[in-house]
Every structure is written in C-alpha cells, then in structure tokens.
Amino acid sequence: MLDSSPLSASIRIGHDALSEGSAGTFVHHDPVSGAPQGTIPLAGAVEVRKAVDRAAQAAEAWRFTNPDERRQILLRFAQLIWDHVEEFARLAARDGGTPLAHGRRMAQRAGDWFATYAGWADKIDGQLISTHHTRGHLSYSSPEPIGIVGIIITWNGPLISLGMKVAPALAAGNCVVVKPAENTPFAPDLFARLAKDAGIPDGVLSILPGGIEAGEALVRDPRVEKISFTGGPVAAKKILVACAEQLKPAVLELGGKSASLVYPDVDIDAVCQRAAAWTFAILAGQGCALPTRLIIHRSIYDQVIERLIEITRGYKVGDPFDEDVKVGPLVSAQACDRVIAMIDRVREDNSGRIVLGGKRCGGDLVGGNFIEPTIIVDVDPDSEIAQTEIFGPVVICMPFDDDDHGVELANSTPYGLAAYIQSNDIARVHRIAERLKAGGVYVNGAPQTAPYMPFGGLGLSGYGKEGGRAGLDEFLRYKTVVVA
Structure with missing residues (x-):
C-alpha cells in the first residue's frame, strides 16, 4: 500500500514555477517510513517580493474584473478541485500522513468553499444611507477589496485552509500571496496548478512554500494590506507585533483545547x-x-x-x-x-x-x-x-x-x-x-467548518471569522460616499 514514488513541488509566483528558492531547500520525509521522499525549494524574501510585485501589477485589473467572470473562474476552480479529489487525497497522505478517506473529504470540502464563494462574487453590495436625504445629501457605503492579502497556513490540512481563506479573498477581488508550510507542500502545489487551469490571471495568486524568512517577509511588506494566519499562538504573537508596526489588520485562526x-x-x-x-x-x-x-x-x-x-x-x-x-x-x-x-x-x-x-x-x-x-x-x-x-x-x-x-x-x-x-x-x-x-x-455532533457558517475563536484561539458573509467581510473594506 505504501507509495514511495518521488515527489516534487515548486515555488509558484503567479503562473511561473520556480525549482529553486533563495531560502535553500527542505528535505521532505515520508511520515510513514521516515525515508526522504522529495527535496522542496524554499521561498525567501526575494520570492515574496517578486510575488507581491506581480500581485501589485495584477491588482487593479482583478479588482475591476466583471463579477460574472470572477464567479465563473471560481466555479471552474471548484470543479477542477472536485475532479482531482483522489489525487489530492493521495498527496495529503504523502504530505502529512492523512488517511485517504479524510483526505478525500478535505478535498471535496475545499471545492465546496470555492463553489460557495463563487456565488458571492456578484452579490457584494453596499448600503444606501437614507437618513441624509432630508439634508440634501445622498450617502452610500461601497464595499471594495483590500488589495493584496498575505495568507500563511499551517501543515494540518493545508487544502481545506486554502479553501477557507483563498476562496473568499479572491471572490472579494483581492490578489493573494500564500505561504504554505514547507513540510506539507504537495497538495498546495497541485492547487496552484489548477488555479492557472481555472483561469486565475497571472499574479492574482502565488503559492510560496517556505519557512520563517518567507513568512516574515510577507507580513512586513507594506503592500500586503492584511494577513490571514492559521497556526499556533506563539507564531501569531510575532505576526501581530510585525503587523502593529504598520497598523495592519489580521485574522488569526489558532489552536484549541476543546x-x-x-x-x-x-x-x-x-x-x-x-x-x-x-x-x-x-x-x-x-x-x-x-x-x-x-x-x-x-x-x-x-x-x-x-x-x-x-x-x-x-x-x-x-x-x-x-x-x-x-x-x-x-x-x-x-x-x-x-x-x-x-x-x-x-x-x-x-x-x-x-x-x-x-x-x-x-x-x-x-x-x-x-x-x-x-x-x-x-x-x-x-x-x-x-x-x-x-x-x-x-x-x-x-x-x-x-x-x-x-x-x-x-x-x-x-x-x-x-x-x-x-x-x-x-x-x-x-x-x-x-x-x-x-x-x-x-x-451531539462533530466540529463544522462549512463554507456557509462563520468559524473562529477567542482568547488564545485567535479572532476573526472564516465562512459565511462574515468570512467574506474579512477581505472587504467599506468606503462612505456623500454627494451634496
């Protein structure tokens, strides 16, 4: 049953795949046998800067892409994920030892997140503030994408984390730079390839497997206007210190002791x-x-x-x-x-x-x-x-x-x-x-992380929401317009 074939993953800056990174390499060991099963290039500050450069170039066009087109792209992405459920499950087993049955469930659910948020892409609306009409003003609030979002995910279930974070960020019109954990790079690599096949424009999504150097560079780049992080409280506190220097907001999905x-x-x-x-x-x-x-x-x-x-x-x-x-x-x-x-x-x-x-x-x-x-x-x-x-x-x-x-x-x-x-x-x-x-x-049941319901914690478990309209709002900001 053991699959011992060699594996590979790339650094994905937009549509470009790099086989080398400035932060060296990581030898991935099979969690079943302990044997090496692939050498992974690691992104560092150089690759993060290039990915953010590419995102900055793509940001305005993606923001003003017709919502119908954005919806169709995300629906194609969802279907491609569903079409590759078995491959994702096998990669999850190689990545971190996930049993096939659960790997299939996670892949199916990741597709669900993209299908759900595809439906939101053309339904993001503002609000007419009617109380000002009698004063001779027309006032309204207009939601707009944040711009460039940095996403850092941990190694347990990287595919479902990609669905929970990337889908609403893209639906809202943001460009995204993702740093998956270096020790689970294989499922994210397939995810990046399918994003290109789905029609995600060049620069809108980059996947950069890497360690601390890449994460720190992503958080500290002033062009990255929000961070969404899944991991532990120790790393989260360091991220918040770096974000505080720029008053940069963050969503933190951390640990639990349920x-x-x-x-x-x-x-x-x-x-x-x-x-x-x-x-x-x-x-x-x-x-x-x-x-x-x-x-x-x-x-x-x-x-x-x-x-x-x-x-x-x-x-x-x-x-x-x-x-x-x-x-x-x-x-x-x-x-x-x-x-x-x-x-x-x-x-x-x-x-x-x-x-x-x-x-x-x-x-x-x-x-x-x-x-x-x-x-x-x-x-x-x-x-x-x-x-x-x-x-x-x-x-x-x-x-x-x-x-x-x-x-x-x-x-x-x-x-x-x-x-x-x-x-x-x-x-x-x-x-x-x-x-x-x-x-x-x-x-009387199990934890639910369905795409239509908010999920998130408090205390050392972090703050912010993933899922539902609340999860979409994490990647939007509202502008008030007053017309005399």
Whole structure:
C-alpha cells in the first residue's frame, strides 16, 4: 500500500514555477517510513517580493474584473478541485500522513468553499444611507477589496485552509500571496496548478512554500494590506507585533483545547463512537477544533471510559494508503517527540492515569511517526496536559458533578475555539451553550467548518471569522460616499 514514488513541488509566483528558492531547500520525509521522499525549494524574501510585485501589477485589473467572470473562474476552480479529489487525497497522505478517506473529504470540502464563494462574487453590495436625504445629501457605503492579502497556513490540512481563506479573498477581488508550510507542500502545489487551469490571471495568486524568512517577509511588506494566519499562538504573537508596526489588520485562526461535556441522558455508545472518530481518526488528533477534553458526568464516567477504550482498541493504526486504517502518522518525528514528552510528564507528575496507549508504535510502524491512540483519565484540571494543546492522538477525561462544575471546567483554559455538548435535553443545551466561552458550540455532533457558517475563536484561539458573509467581510473594506 505504501507509495514511495518521488515527489516534487515548486515555488509558484503567479503562473511561473520556480525549482529553486533563495531560502535553500527542505528535505521532505515520508511520515510513514521516515525515508526522504522529495527535496522542496524554499521561498525567501526575494520570492515574496517578486510575488507581491506581480500581485501589485495584477491588482487593479482583478479588482475591476466583471463579477460574472470572477464567479465563473471560481466555479471552474471548484470543479477542477472536485475532479482531482483522489489525487489530492493521495498527496495529503504523502504530505502529512492523512488517511485517504479524510483526505478525500478535505478535498471535496475545499471545492465546496470555492463553489460557495463563487456565488458571492456578484452579490457584494453596499448600503444606501437614507437618513441624509432630508439634508440634501445622498450617502452610500461601497464595499471594495483590500488589495493584496498575505495568507500563511499551517501543515494540518493545508487544502481545506486554502479553501477557507483563498476562496473568499479572491471572490472579494483581492490578489493573494500564500505561504504554505514547507513540510506539507504537495497538495498546495497541485492547487496552484489548477488555479492557472481555472483561469486565475497571472499574479492574482502565488503559492510560496517556505519557512520563517518567507513568512516574515510577507507580513512586513507594506503592500500586503492584511494577513490571514492559521497556526499556533506563539507564531501569531510575532505576526501581530510585525503587523502593529504598520497598523495592519489580521485574522488569526489558532489552536484549541476543546471541551466536550457529556451528560447522563445520552446514548453512551454513540457519544464514544463520535469521540473516538473525531479525536483519533481525524488527522491523528492534529486538529485545532477537535474535542480532546472529555468532561463526563460522574454518574456515567466509568461507563464512558470503558466504552471509549473498547472502541479505540478496534482502530487500526498504520499506512494512510490502507483504506482500513483509522489513525495515520503524525506529521514529523519532531511532533512525535513533543507529544510523547507531554505524555511522559503525566507519568512523572501523576497528573492523570494512562489507561490506553501512551507510547510510540512498534513492529512494522517503528520507523514512522506513529503514536498509539492514548486515553488519559482522572486528569488534574490545572495540569499541563489539561491546559496545553497536545496536537496528537490523545484524549483526556475528567468528571464533573453539575452544570456549574462542568462549565467551570470547560472554560478553564485560555483557548476558546470550540466546545461540545452531548445531551438530549434541549433546554439544558441552550442554557449551557450560552455559558461556554467558545467561537462555536457543537451539540451531539462533530466540529463544522462549512463554507456557509462563520468559524473562529477567542482568547488564545485567535479572532476573526472564516465562512459565511462574515468570512467574506474579512477581505472587504467599506468606503462612505456623500454627494451634496
């Protein structure tokens, strides 16, 4: 099943593909075997400047492109993504170890984002301010694109991040320069090629795989008028410092430590099936909005844990090209080391009890970036494992006694991206949802990042929205015109 064919990716400045970059190269290692599988050119400040130059040349024409034409281009782009779902899924498996089934879902969803925002391209309207009519004035607000937008995305699910950010930015009439993470370059490279085939004009979209140098150059270029970033809080704070020097706005979609409150009135089996699927089978736990903290009512605490262990033991860990595999590898050996170090500290400080997993996988998987699906119970709410994002196949569990206690535990971290309620009591659902500090609350289900609904967090989870009209407005600014 393992695909070991060599891979390549380019720096894409508009329609031009570069096989060399000023920041050197990155050797990409297969997350399954650990073997090198491609050498990637890295963009640096030189390539960022050229991409922004190209965007500046293209900006006015793209801004005033007929909205009907812009809609048709984005619809073609959506169809091309859908036509290449299988290729995207295989590249996602090579990029970061994403199992094929989830890779297909992400590719399908990326196309959905482009189709949705294609529909917005000819519906961006302003407002007539009628209160001034009696004063002899005509006043109206007119939305216009920001200009050039810098987009920086992380390695977990780069394709869906491209859909969430690039689609509304282009629909609004902006030019875009994207810096994907250097360790997941293959799906973004195909994305760039399809953009050209869809008819995106030269310079309107550039894809520059690179590291810190490229990201810093993109943020600091004064011609880039807004930054949209997905990543961690540490990098976000550095970006904000650089943006502050130019009073440049930013959208930040950061990490999470999402709580799932489990009440006694639920179907325990259904809850545990969902918990396992959305914390182990989705990117091996490498997702920002996943419900990685199970806060379980004490009356069913033992039952839930017992069933969760039973379900998780049935999950196959291994090669993402194997259709039966539920849990793939982590993105890198460094990611494995970081997660294992956190689990080891739980053993050292007795901040929880490991009842399943807790080690790197052996046997045929010993050379790859695999960690056993891990369940830690009786976790100290103030411990590192309860307060810090793990980003690996680890679920922690703790009991609660009543609504106040449950909400207190759920709101006890500095993050606020998502929260979950598992209950069939609709009055309780509305009551608790109102009290949870999170950008999104999901009831008896999974996190949703549909293109028609706003998604975003608060606190260390960032600010700004992606999705819906709110996500489009992030890439527009409004001008007031008053005619005497």
